[in-house]
Amino acid sequence: MTQLKKIKVVELRLGMFLHGFDGPWLKHPFWRSTFLLTQAADLLAAQQCGLDECWIDTARSKQEATTDTEKGQALPLAEPPGTVQANVAVSFEQELSRARLICGQARDATAAMFNEARLGKAINPDSCLPLIEEITQSVSNNSYALISLVRLKTNDDYTYMHSVAVCALMVALAKNLGMDENGCRDAGLAGLLHDLGKASLPLDVLNKPGKLSAAEYDMVKRHPQYGHDLLVQSKLSNAAVLDVCLHHHEKIDGSGYPEGLKGDDISLLSRMGAVCDVYDAITSNRAYKPGWDPADSIAQMLSWHGHFDKKVLNAFIKTVGIYPSGSLVKLRSGALAVVVEQNASALTKPIVKIFLSSNSGARIPIEKIDLSIAGEREGIVGREPRDKYDAALIDALWAG
Ligand SMILES: [Fe+2]
Ligand SMILES: [Fe+2]
Structure with a gap:
């Protein structure tokens, strides 16, 4: 039996059975009007679609219709997209060549530093500062160019x-969180040095293709x-940088390592490090597995309760986008497209390049579409599994 209840869109949760929006059908972001909400990216798209209220079927929902507001918890992902602190002083394409x-x-300087450490020599952390300056400048020019490009790696330079x-x-995350110049520099240095300890691991363990044995995993930890x-x-x-190096694998619920710290006992910079570290690790190609789709990775990270600080993760999503560059998406018209650029004020409506018809499987002329100005004509209806397609083609479409 159907039991409909009207709730605010921001009160939607995974596990609720969505039964339509209270507003024009064309404005809602899905091609289906009724379905069980199981994907975090769908939840986010619903929360940011611009409609205020929706209907849920409580009889078919797996999550009771009490809201987080009623439970006194902070609403995740409810901040309006307009709060995104994106820097786009220079065009994405222009900044991409400088970012390259x-x-x-940066790769060569980091490799040299790891080699020094591997030989047991002391490193000079201050020598990294000019590099951090360059990276900060690039992020200030266009915050999306460099953070998209760094996802492309080879096995050798992983x-x-x-x-x-x-x-x-x-x-980029520090800038989005409103940190000052010193805070951003600490965040960058901490990111660059966070895994320096891997220089102390045997190379055959560090570069092992495939699953580590229990003993090897203990060593990596x-x-x-x-x-x-x-x-x-x-x-x-620099105590903040030392702290990130030691604590970037801690989790909010205390199940991380090495110390099993919980919640606010983990510093803000280390909580930021945890999010950036995992996102980059899961979206990167490795010898033994292809990288996950960036938008899929965001959705997965949202579903891992107890792992990340929710506020930091929300700020991170605003930093990279709900559909980060390189994400593969299906559009309302049936076209498959690669996300090439973000619209900071409309994260669910990025700039995409269409290249394939999902209906016929045939190539279609590559065309750039700004979904923020496409109106009702075109929009994202879902993510598309990346593993069915040529990864090099997808990356070439946005990175050139
Ligand atoms: Fe690490
Ligand atoms: Fe790492």
Whole structure:
């Protein structure tokens, strides 16, 4: 039996059975009007569609219709998209070419630093500061260019590029959280150095393709302490950076390592590090697995309760987008498209490039569409599994 209840869209939760919106059908973001909400990205799209109220079927919902507001908890993802602190002083394409140069320099400098550490030599953390300045400048020019580009890695440079990626993501996230110049610099340095302890691991364990044995995993779990020790030996006195190195694998519910810290006992910078670190790790291609779709990764991270600080994760989503560049999406017209650029004020309506018909499977002429000005004519109806398509083609569409 159907039991309809009208609630505010911001009160929607995963597990609720959505039974339509109270507003014009064309304005709602889904091609189906009734379905069980199981995907965090769908929940987010609903919350940001611009409609105020919706109907849920409580008889078919797996989640009771009490709201988080009633439970006295903070509503996740309810901030209006207009609060995004995006920097787009320079166009995405223009900044992409500069970001490419920075990536190359940063990878080489990080590789050199890891090699010094591997040889047991002290490193000079201050030598990283000009690089952090360049990264910060690029993020200030266009916050999406570098943080998208750093996702592209090869097997050989994974460890170094991962450090550069976490550095760039930390700077962009720090800016989004309103941190000052010093805070952004600490965040960047912490990102660049967070995994330095991996230089103390045997290379065959670090680069092992496939599952680690229990003993190998125990060894890998010691890298935060190894990194902290290396930085102390190198006379790094920045407590915030040391803390991120030691605590970027802690989880909000206390199930992380090495110390099992909980909640606010984990510093803000380390909570930021945890989000940036995991996002980059799961979206990157590895020898033994292709990277996850960026939008899918955001949805998965939202569903891992107890892992991340929700406020930090929400700010992170505003930083990279709900559909980050490189995400594969299906449009209302049936076209498949790759997200190429964000619209900071409308994260569910990025700029995309269509390239394939999902109905016929045939190539269609590549066309750039700004979904924020496409009106009702076109919009995202869902994510598309990336593994069915040529990853190199998808990346070439947005990164050139
Ligand atoms: Fe790590
Ligand atoms: Fe890491």
